[in-house]
Amino acid sequence: MSFNHREPGKPVLQPRYTLSLLALAIHTLVSPTQAIAADGTTTDTTSNEQTMVVNATTKKDTASQESKDYQVKTTRAGTKLLLTPRDVPQSLSVVTQQRMQDQQLQTVNDVLGNTTGISVQQDDSERSYYYSRGFQITNFTYDGIPTSMGDAWNFGDAASDTAIYDRIEVVRGATGLMTGAGSPAASVNMVRKHADSKTFTGNLTASYGSWNKQRYVADISTPLNDSGTIRGRVIAGYQDQDSWLDRYHKNTKFLYGVLDADLNDSTTLSLAWDYQDADTRDPTWGGNPVFYSNSSLTHYRRSLNSSADWTYYHTTVRKVYADLTHNFDNGWSFRLNGTHAENTFSDKLLYVGYLSTPNEQTGEGADGFGSMDRGKREQTSVDGYASGPFELFGRQHQLMAGLTYSRQHNSTYSRDGVTDEDAYDIATGDIGIFNNSWNGNIAEPNWSDWYANANDVVRQKSAYTAARFSLADPLSLIVGARYTQYSTIGSSGDMKKNNTTPYAGVVYDINDTWSAYASYTSIFQPQTYRDTSGHYLAPVTGKSYETGLKSAWLDGRLTATMAIFRIEQNNVGQEVSGAYVNNSSEQAYVATKGARSKGAEFELNGALTDNLQMTFGATRYVARDSDGRYNPDQPQTSFKLFASYNLPELPALTLGGGVNWQNRVFDDVSAPDGTTKRVYQGSYPLANLFARYQVTKQVSVQGNISNLFDRKYYTYMNNYVYGEPRNMSVSVTWQF
Known part of the structure; x- marks a missing residue:
């Protein structure tokens, strides 16, 4: 024994x-x-x-x-093999439902901003970009099915409400085995909630906070037959809010329904539908100018909104899901997962300070141009795989193999609001936005005819496999590969690429608590970034290495990871300051050469005791390319801490909080005098607190404070975009 x-x-x-x-x-x-x-x-x-x-x-x-934990026992993240987090030979962060509730992480954007090793760049009031280890994250998966997120679509995926997700998993580093297109940054997987209750249960939550933010969410589950083999769940929400920005107003609503049926003791069918809609009035496009006309740095109040009163942003997301799982008696399982998604958007925007900047004394003199955009993305994806144990040489091993097909149709159209295509002056000429009398009241420009920005189809076909060999009691080896056929056809250029992405990882159990691991994968990342003429950039290629230690305590409820990594790649898309695709609102990119990133990460996540949950992450990396520091506006050193403590002496009360800190960053920005000046932002912390009191068995009250010390900071430095000031919220939840 x-x-x-x-x-x-x-x-x-x-x-x-x-x-x-x-x-x-x-x-x-x-x-x-x-x-x-x-x-x-x-x-x-x-x-x-x-x-x-x-x-x-x-x-x-x-x-x-x-x-109530901040960690999970098992996951398929990284390899699709069912493993404990300790057995995954890559850095893995999991943000559970409980942590989302404690920290009030209500969107995917909120989650990523508080995940170890992830930094967020918010270019304006609506669009966000995410970075890991110095590189931009473009791989978002839903229950393991990949979705490529381009610049024109980052508002829909990032703004998705977390009320419908059971957890969000982030695997840092290249993930070619899991996603096919192996991003060198990270892959974000959203795991949907299911109808898993055989009794009627649910909760209602209402909250109110700063800037008149009202939020109402209902989550109800019920059996649909006497035996509970057919179950349903509905999650609905509505949110209405102003902002620290003048005149800004946004309302969102979402509805999610899922039906889970046990067809027999071994087979489960799940069908789901997801609808999310957001409407924003007076959104910003880009930030405010960094320089006055005399090339001195600007200093605006955080509430300044440079948009006009005719601007808006509207997005709608509709998705349907089908999921069939069968478990065989021999330990093998088969899963067939399909989804169809439609994202649509329309906007009317004003960009300020493109060619001329305001006078420091009068606040007048900035130019601007308008853009009207509309678009639709349709994606149909099917993924099927089988996994299970097998015996070889007297030992038990695991095998997984599957196929994926994805078709994505992107179509976007624009109208330019200009009277002079060289000057980009709007019809009224100079804009007095940066004086104290600005209220957004300005005439619309003369709009051009509609023209196509993009109308293309992206297809991806993949076959993948991985095996976990138990070489000895303490030693396991994971090897696998993914073969991908990738093609684009349409206005963004015709391209076909075939690639085989190998993956290898080894885990050695030092003892019952600690393991050492190492992994390698190649990088193949077809990009949805486009240059100024509208053509897709060539795929990113390269290699990713990682090694480190992992540990698990309390039956895996508490885990720790210490990782050292190195990433080498070419053709990485990098944002071109002030350049847009065909003069639309879509950001333009250029391929860089010789990008390298190396560094270390640490994360402790889970239950220190039954009463204390904590996550602490630290990241330090150095990223460079042939021109010097790569993406210098992203922090290369960051710490993120959050904890919650249920008082044993007063079990009804839970207290918690945390702090996020990042080091100094900089960006090289073109000044009005024709020179390029380096603009710095010093290091800063963002602290937050929360408290929850269980009034009765069914009713709880929770209060949250974010940016406790009201720290001023920028989320984008090429055009100044301020981050969120101090804000508070109070919520009441009724559990039934």
């Missing part, structure tokens, strides 16, 4: 109470071939590779504790 061996792919449950150990010892002496679990069932222990399970808590108590 082995007490210390950790069976590959399974967590070790640590003894927690002396009484449990005594009971186990007595029972082992009486019946050496069986052990009693805490729920009264017996487990055969005659095998030399059987993990001993010892736990004094009941299943119900354990499930209740784990539902």
